[in-house]
Amino acid sequence: METRGLTIRFGGHVAVNAVSCAFRAGELTCIVGPNGAGKTTYFNLISGQLPASAGQILLGGEDVTRLPVPEKTRRGIGRAFQLTSLFPNLTVFENVRLAVQARLHLGLDLFSVWSHHRKVREQAEACLERVALADKRHQPVAALPHGDQRKLEVGILLALQPRVFMFDEPTAGMSVDEVPVILDLIHEIKQDRSKTVLLVEHKMDVVRSLADRIIVLHNGTLMADGDPAEVIASPIVQQAYLGVAPPDGAGAGNAEASHG
Structure with missing residues (x-):
């Protein structure tokens, strides 16, 4: 699946700004970023809950941007609503x-x-x-x-x-004992090399354990995309998007504490 220049505007506010990203079968991509970064809105565009202002969504090379939700589901885009x-x-x-x-x-x-x-x-x-x-x-x-x-x-x-599994914070509100059931299932799904998995998640321990790749959204814009260790360790993500204080001590506090 791929998005090309995917954009949505609410009046003068651009909630998702020209996001271009290809997602491969057999790969689990975690989408991270601070609250209000546009992660769930991006999911809503892909699955059809919101109409795109511009750009395309391609599934197997076919443009499915304007298809209604039921038809996208039939084509293989599955969303945990x-x-x-x-x-x-x-x-x-x-x-x-x-x-x-x-x-x-x-x-x-x-x-x-x-x-x-x-x-x-x-x-x-x-x-x-x-x-x-x-x-x-x-x-x-x-x-x-x-x-x-x-x-x-x-x-x-x-x-x-579905061909594409989309999970939006699937463990939110679960007890510690319940979480492994869902994480084990997601891990099992990603072993099927014909399936594509997208996961919005705040818990960095979950991200580290599951992600093959991380993309970072901030103010609706794609800011980073790559190997989990490299993306998490990059200064721009640590300081601006995960809230980790820079070396001089200034900053917004530890990300894992603030995001769960």
Whole structure:
């Protein structure tokens, strides 16, 4: 997947400024930067929640910039959305089952659903096992704690089997015990050399453990792109974007303390 000059303006404010970046299959790219840097907005442009003011999004060489969200999903761009995208009154299993049905183009035709019942059920159950929610399959989503809802988001994304996985702070709000489940899953996904993984993350220990590459956004502009160790160690990232004090002691404090 690639973005070329991707831009969005809100009035006179440029939230994402001509970002050009190619993402390769078999690679996990972490997108970092301070709050308000444009990371989630960039994700929203790629997945279709926001329309681009300028630029292109290419998937497999095809321009998908103006396609609506459902069509981008069908083409293989998968996004772990905000929790409001879950169906709170349905059970955990029903949420994942609907994602499997959508991928298999079964719609809501009851006869079609019945004829594929076993296949749909097996795939949905497998996704729940992978995110450690099988024992809560019959619970309504509204009754789940925040951490389990985040795991369900990932389960739904797995059910869609996209070509491009997009995770926006997937461990936010999770307890220390829950985090490894999601990190292990992301690590597993990135072992599939046919998949592209994008991860917005503030926790630098997570970035270091998963990233094959880091890009840095600041005020909507791409400021750095490269090997994780080199990008993290670069003075401009340390001082201006991760908040680490420069050698003379001036600065904004330690990044890992401020970002989690």
